[in-house]
Amino acid sequence: EIVMTQSPATLSVSPRERVTLSCRASQSISNDLAWYQQKPGQAPRLLIYDAFARAAGVPARFSGSGSGTEFTLTISSLQSEDFAIYYCQQYNNWPPRRTFGQGTKVEIK
Amino acid sequence: QVQVVESGGGLVKPGGSLRLSCAASGFTFSDYFMSWIRQAPGKGLEWVSHISSFDSTEYYSDSVEGRFTISRDNAKNTLYLQMNSLRAEDTAVYYCARTIKTYYFDHWGQGALVTVSS
Numbered sequence: 001e002i003v004m005t006q007s008p009a010t011l012s013v014s015p016r017e018r019v020t021l022s023c024r025a026s027q028s029i030s031n032d033l034a035w036y037q038q039k040p041g042q043a044p045r046l047l048i049y050d051a052f053a054r055a056a057g058v059p060a061r062f063s064g065s066g067s068g069t070e071f072t073l074t075i076s077s078l079q080s081e082d083f084a085i086y087y088c089q090q091y092n093n094w095p096p097r098r099t100f101g102q103g104t105k106v107e108i109k
Numbered sequence: 110q111v112q113v114v115e116s117g118g119g120l121v122k123p124g125g126s127l128r129l130s131c132a133a134s135g136f137t138f139s140d141y142f143m144s145w146i147r148q149a150p151g152k153g154l155e156w157v158s159h160i161s162s163f164d165s166t167e168y169y170s171d172s173v174e175g176r177f178t179i180s181r182d183n184a185k186n187t188l189y190l191q192m193n194s195l196r197a198e199d200t201a202v203y204y205c206a207r208t209i210k211t212y213y214f215d216h217w218g219q220g221a222l223v224t225v226s227s
Contacts, residue, residue, distance in 0.1 A: 032212070034212075034213035034214075036154075036214075038154075042219075043204055043217040043218060043219055043220055044154065044204070044214070044217055045217070046213060046214060046215050046216075049209070049212070049213045049215075055215065087153065087154055089154075089156075089213060089214075091211065091212040091213055095168055096159060096168055096211035096212075097156065097168070097170060097171075098156040098159075098211070099156065100153055100154040100155070100156070101153070102153045103153050103154075
C-alpha cells in the first residue's frame with residue numbers, strides 16, 4: 001500500500017496570506033496525485049489532478065506542484081472561503097487501491 | 110449538470126446488511142467508472158471500491174473485500190453498494206463519486222450516513 005503523509009496537520013493563517021501544504025508518498029507515484037478541499041458538512045471537491053492540473057471552475061489562486069514523492073498545494077492569497085481541510089490522494093498503484101493523506105486543516109489565525 | 114445522489118443509509122446492528130444506492134444524472138453514466146469512498150466521524154477519507162464502466166470489473170479495499178459488493182445498472186443510471194456482515198468500524202458517511210478511469214474522483218454526492226450499532 002502507498003502511504004500518503006500530509007503536513008502540517010493544522011495550519012493557522014490570516015486571510016490574504018500565501019499558504020503551502022505538503023504531501024509525501026511512501027514511494028514514487030510519478031505525478032499521479034490529486035488534491036481535494038472539504039468544508040464542514042460538505043462533500044470533498046476536486047481541486048487539482050495530475051499533480052498540477054486545475055479542475056474545472058477552480059480559482060487560479062490554487063496551484064499544485066511536485067512529482068515522485070514530494071508534492072505541494074499552494075494557495076497564493078487565502079480567501080475566507082478557503083478555510084477547510086485539504087486532502088491529497090494517489091492513483092499510481094495496481095490493483096487500483098487508492099489512498100488519501102490524513103488531511104491538513106487550514107484555520108483562521 | 111453532473112449530479113450524484115446517495116440514498117439508503119441508516120442504523121443497522123452489527124452483523125447486519127444494508128444496500129446503498131447512488132442515482133446519477135447530467136452525464137453518460139455508462140461511460141464512467143464509479144466509486145464509493147467513506148469517511149468515519151471526525152476522520153479522513155478512505156477509498157472503498159471502484160467499478161469499471163465497460164465490463165463492471167470490481168475493485169475493493171482490504172477492509173471491505175468479501176463483505177461489500179459494488180454493482181451498477183447502466184439502464185437506470187444507478188450505482189449500488191451491498192454491505193454485509195457490518196461492523197462498528199464501518200460506521201461512516203459513504204460518498205458516491207464519478208471517477209476518471211480508476212484515478213481520481215471529479216464529482217461527489219453529499220453522502221449517506223451508515224451507523225452500525227446495537
